[in-house]
Amino acid sequence: MEISNASRAEVLTQALPYIKKYYGTTIVVKYGGNAMTNSELQKAVMSDIVLMSLVGINVVLVHGGGPEISDMLKKTGKESRFVNGMRYTDGETIDIVQMVLAGKVNKDLVKMLCAGGGKAIGLSGLDGGMLFAEKMIMGEDVGFVGEITEVNTGVITDVLDRGYIPVISTVAGGKDGAVYNINADIAAARIAAAMGAKKLILMTDIVGLLKDKDDASTLIPVVNVSDVNSLKTQGIISGGMIPKIDCCVEAVRRGVGRAHIIDGRIPHSILIELFSDEGIGTMFY
């Protein structure tokens, strides 16, 4: 659709109340899924993040990188193995995880943001002692998969104060000297909580929470976190969605204003969420 300059101006004008609403607030975006692997979508997300930063939002970008890790493991002749949805992470694997997340994915995002006019710094949970973790204890050993024990927001705040967009890869240091792989959704939720963020936005590859998972028209746009248990009992929240929604619940319980599951496959889904009344995906409050 060709849009005239007049209409463009009109659209900018209509964004005004939303810009005012988020001015000076902190929003944590968990970036992953298709939005990260598809290069068109990736460009759109980068541009959304820079825009958020320029209109005065303290945006914090937390990213995963599962496919890139699996690729690299394969190149070194190791196979990815998952236990209860968690990557089994032996000593060699955690090295690859750290390398790929903090060295490749993270810095590539930083490069794109800078190229797109943003000021970005790539951080990991190790920088400035941001994230500490201990070994996650489960039925089956999953190796260097960690559970967050401490979130120090000092380094995030310091770089935000100087006008940078912090881009965070979620490996954490252990008091035992080891490095731990942290689930990026959980890390994003904990960082959002520790920052007192107004919003946590999880980019996923689903439309949102659906009453009937095969019918996109049954989207549940708004969920009170106190209704989540009942939705689980009803089987509406199930499968791979459970951990993501648990992150949303945890974030809200720890004081984040709103947590959102949005469809990262739609270009500019973040902007649509932020700059319209109806938003996109499912919001937890």
Place this chain on the structure above:
Amino acid sequence: MEISNASRAEVLTQALPYIKKYYGTTIVVKYGGNAMTNSELQKAVMSDIVLMSLVGINVVLVHGGGPEISDMLKKTGKESRFVNGMRYTDGETIDIVQMVLAGKVNKDLVKMLCAGGGKAIGLSGLDGGMLFAEKMIMGEDVGFVGEITEVNTGVITDVLDRGYIPVISTVAGGKDGAVYNINADIAAARIAAAMGAKKLILMTDIVGLLKDKDDASTLIPVVNVSDVNSLKTQGIISGGMIPKIDCCVEAVRRGVGRAHIIDGRIPHSILIELFSDEGIGTMFY
């Protein structure tokens, strides 16, 4: 035209390079004409100004108020009299001018900007000793019409630093204790120069500079200020356009990056100018 949320997001994204370009710069807007008398246009301008402020532009709004002055004079039984396009301003008239500009027009604009989510302060050339003037000497006496002798930007900078949009009515103090009426176009040009502004935007009731003044399709989009004299000789710059274009030339000569004559009758013409490559109206550089 109904615009989808996706298209809206696309439009915002396309605004990004322009937002980056103007981030942290100073832009002086001279507000007047139809854009001020038509309430729909007025709303649009107010919203444009707040938007500029929120995306990090140091916007300074300078306004006139001729029709409101004439109205008030009529109410008090005085007739407006013009000499060479300048309002003859006797002692009673200058009181009315000051009152209407600084008390009515200025504060109404401030109120609208605040209601629209901006932080605005109304200033006159008297506040903080911003503008000083002396009596303009012409063939025929025009009374308290002044020529600027001094521009002190301290008060403008102070309020910008604290995040306010300064709204300025152009009466100035004389070292003789009198108050002088200052042409708002000229005042805007001088303030833009003193502030080292990136842009001066004059809102007018014309399309811009036309080769054939009866054919809007002959718009001259860009003029080098060194060509202005020749354009006058050719009669392309003529009549009421001369003083406005002289303001543009003066501003550019005194160091303002660009000066624009834009069509205030088009809604959001400021945004169209700022957020598109082709811009609107005529640009002087």
Place this chain on the structure above:
Amino acid sequence: MEISNASRAEVLTQALPYIKKYYGTTIVVKYGGNAMTNSELQKAVMSDIVLMSLVGINVVLVHGGGPEISDMLKKTGKESRFVNGMRYTDGETIDIVQMVLAGKVNKDLVKMLCAGGGKAIGLSGLDGGMLFAEKMIMGEDVGFVGEITEVNTGVITDVLDRGYIPVISTVAGGKDGAVYNINADIAAARIAAAMGAKKLILMTDIVGLLKDKDDASTLIPVVNVSDVNSLKTQGIISGGMIPKIDCCVEAVRRGVGRAHIIDGRIPHSILIELFSDEGIGTMFY
């Protein structure tokens, strides 16, 4: 009386303890009455205000402008009408009120303060969203006369911090978009309270509170606000004095250190109040 330089120095020296006492504190002066209409007195007040500012007092000047409003109304052929001491304010009148107060009286004061070496900015209740009001509900409709619902001191503090003397005209915005005329005494009391001022000084055309209203020698110099009701019962506080004293009581009740009713007809009555032990007029605490 001719005063020698030696005596002058002595006088300055004796002012020292008072200067120390008020250094860095906030004092709100309500300016009105004869002190405003008589040009000699006016000059004296302006000089007192600049002096207060230079010796380190955060002085806030709140002004009325009844006579100037009546004059202007008359010029436009409207008559001033008062209901229970309040100006009946229809739509045309509120425009005139705003214009005269914020455009004429306010800016003339600013000009005089600047000419006298002060740094002043003229504000109205509309600037920076300082004052909000709603329609005052009385037996008889008085039009756009407002009751303050909200005082935002941000804009006052911002300009004080930058070294300006804020000069305030008391029109307020309504959430309904209307502008309301606010009694200047009440506005001064509310602003003093919101600022946590050390003193509120109301300049009036009376000597102070007199036991026998016809005998200036019966001045009551100090009144505990808890005694005001009994003084009303005794008829000592009566007539036009009631609303002024109610302002003093309200200010003190809301945390202002001291409230004073002083005689604005005496030159430099503010300085006499501030720089002597016995003060002038009546003090409420």
Place this chain on the structure above:
Amino acid sequence: MEISNASRAEVLTQALPYIKKYYGTTIVVKYGGNAMTNSELQKAVMSDIVLMSLVGINVVLVHGGGPEISDMLKKTGKESRFVNGMRYTDGETIDIVQMVLAGKVNKDLVKMLCAGGGKAIGLSGLDGGMLFAEKMIMGEDVGFVGEITEVNTGVITDVLDRGYIPVISTVAGGKDGAVYNINADIAAARIAAAMGAKKLILMTDIVGLLKDKDDASTLIPVVNVSDVNSLKTQGIISGGMIPKIDCCVEAVRRGVGRAHIIDGRIPHSILIELFSDEGIGTMFY
């Protein structure tokens, strides 16, 4: 003379233009002579200094202490010996000089200023490495009498910035580890120059520069420093006055706005100088 409150207010008002003139400027006062030994005069000077500080002047107080030094020497059984007007300062003497100036005179002044509502800190040329000196070379050896080689204003500026009145005793350190006695007039002139002071005020026991030294009515109120040599030739500047006036000349030559020789025997002579047009004593420019 009994002065009414009204006249007092009038006097304060008349001080206004002078307060404005000196607001934020640096004035160095050299304190000595009768003004220091007479306790009434001393009180008056202390109060003048505090007043200067409160009305926004960066006042720096440099003091001598000859009589106190002589007294202390006498108590320890040493006699004061002078060579060409300079105290012969052997090793024992320099200890007494340092002790009396920096420990007694200086701290007593600090105590009085604090008691009088000022915030004062006592410094010597040794504190923060303010003054460095080397042995003064003359025909006859005068021991530890020093010539200033370096003035570091950092410590003075640091305490002024924090709102303190620096009180300075003029002993200096030598690169050789010795302590040197510095003439206080000279030190004051050099400090004034290094601070870029607006004024240097030397308090003396004379009326000022007189055409006829026996006739106080022949005071020369203003002297251009380029005329000093000719005044010496004429014998108008002679005797003990020469070094003081040389200090004034040096201060002005090094960039101090004005240097003054005032009569410290007159109470509040500093205020009279600062707060009147005619001033007091002789001004060098």
Place this chain on the structure above:
Amino acid sequence: MEISNASRAEVLTQALPYIKKYYGTTIVVKYGGNAMTNSELQKAVMSDIVLMSLVGINVVLVHGGGPEISDMLKKTGKESRFVNGMRYTDGETIDIVQMVLAGKVNKDLVKMLCAGGGKAIGLSGLDGGMLFAEKMIMGEDVGFVGEITEVNTGVITDVLDRGYIPVISTVAGGKDGAVYNINADIAAARIAAAMGAKKLILMTDIVGLLKDKDDASTLIPVVNVSDVNSLKTQGIISGGMIPKIDCCVEAVRRGVGRAHIIDGRIPHSILIELFSDEGIGTMFY
């Protein structure tokens, strides 16, 4: 012992954990005894203090000066008289005390610190109104010996903030205008408490608290302040040690982290205390 550069580097490295531990904390050192009269020890202390300052410790140096006072009194023909260990201080004596402490001892220390690369300012309890005292009431009159009634740390904090080492001589002002001599140990304890210091270090001429006062090998390295009374009963704390240990107890009770009695006769005993686990002398907590 010749130490190789490699060993030197090793030693610096081993100091690292201690440097980290004290970085940004406040440590008050009471300087006196042999460490002050022996010039080798004095040099060592000065260098320790500068080192502490450079590695980020807010070090405050409080000094006595008994021997220097006695010397000066003798020079003026007065004899030192002590009552219960306190110097009988008549009017002449307090002058000498002030002079010697604030003028000689204090400034000599400042000079040495500056020469050694530190930035130091000499203060007394009179500067900035730091210490106020009243006459100490005892069985026998001791003259101008004072008990602290008020500690204002503003001036200490101000100079620390600007990077200076405050050097403090312990004379205090009385509300009665007199100057009082304050025991330096007590003053140090009170200043440490008022500053919320991490440590108070008293330099003495003893090894520390000994179980058998004639056997240095019976040193008690650590004492809980609640055990002090019992140690007094047992006679382990006795004689001249009592007031020093009472200072330690008072400091700890008022919130100082640790108080230490160290042996000032050992070169660099402060550094040994700070930069080793076992420390030196006796620590009270």
Place this chain on the structure above:
Amino acid sequence: MEISNASRAEVLTQALPYIKKYYGTTIVVKYGGNAMTNSELQKAVMSDIVLMSLVGINVVLVHGGGPEISDMLKKTGKESRFVNGMRYTDGETIDIVQMVLAGKVNKDLVKMLCAGGGKAIGLSGLDGGMLFAEKMIMGEDVGFVGEITEVNTGVITDVLDRGYIPVISTVAGGKDGAVYNINADIAAARIAAAMGAKKLILMTDIVGLLKDKDDASTLIPVVNVSDVNSLKTQGIISGGMIPKIDCCVEAVRRGVGRAHIIDGRIPHSILIELFSDEGIGTMFY
């Protein structure tokens, strides 16, 4: 060698003049070679860096990582190939280089510094647009090996200002969107120059510049950069030493105070260089 606490204190004291000398200055350390692969040496370097930071040096750590890159390449089945001493860097290799340097080596160093009490942030040349490069043009194509075209120190200064130790891996962005591998010695030299560093320290696996390369006793401790050409002609500077010494020359030519080649195989060689007069290795000035 057992060192007593007294000797330790002595050593700290002797470090004082050096601490003063470097306080507040910027020192860039290029970290590589044995000091990086040997874990004992690595620990020593980390502790030296933290110590430098705590004693007030703005230390910037630039690191290489050749062996780690070769290891990782081998794991993925690629062989390291070198052209004229430069790693041939195809598209797959540059990914591995970025990953290993910015993700593994860099973050491991950050983790160790934080564990050792430092505050560190890991940066690459991509963060905050620090380093830009273009393809290095040589006789033979070496792929994504870059030559620095732009050094932006903003991000380094920002993190230093907030008290962090910046740890930098030397990959740079190209204006063409590619990532380039940058020689770490060269990058360190250019960063040192852009920061106006006082010192550049290159940690190597040689003793320094030797007259006879087989005899360590022929060390040349100091070289004027103008003598480097003649030393090359004489064959004293030759082989692998040439590029390192060229870096030193370039750094000094661009304004770095001193450049050092030190022997990283000696524990704490950085401290030995900084905290002794004779230093270690070869210094270029």
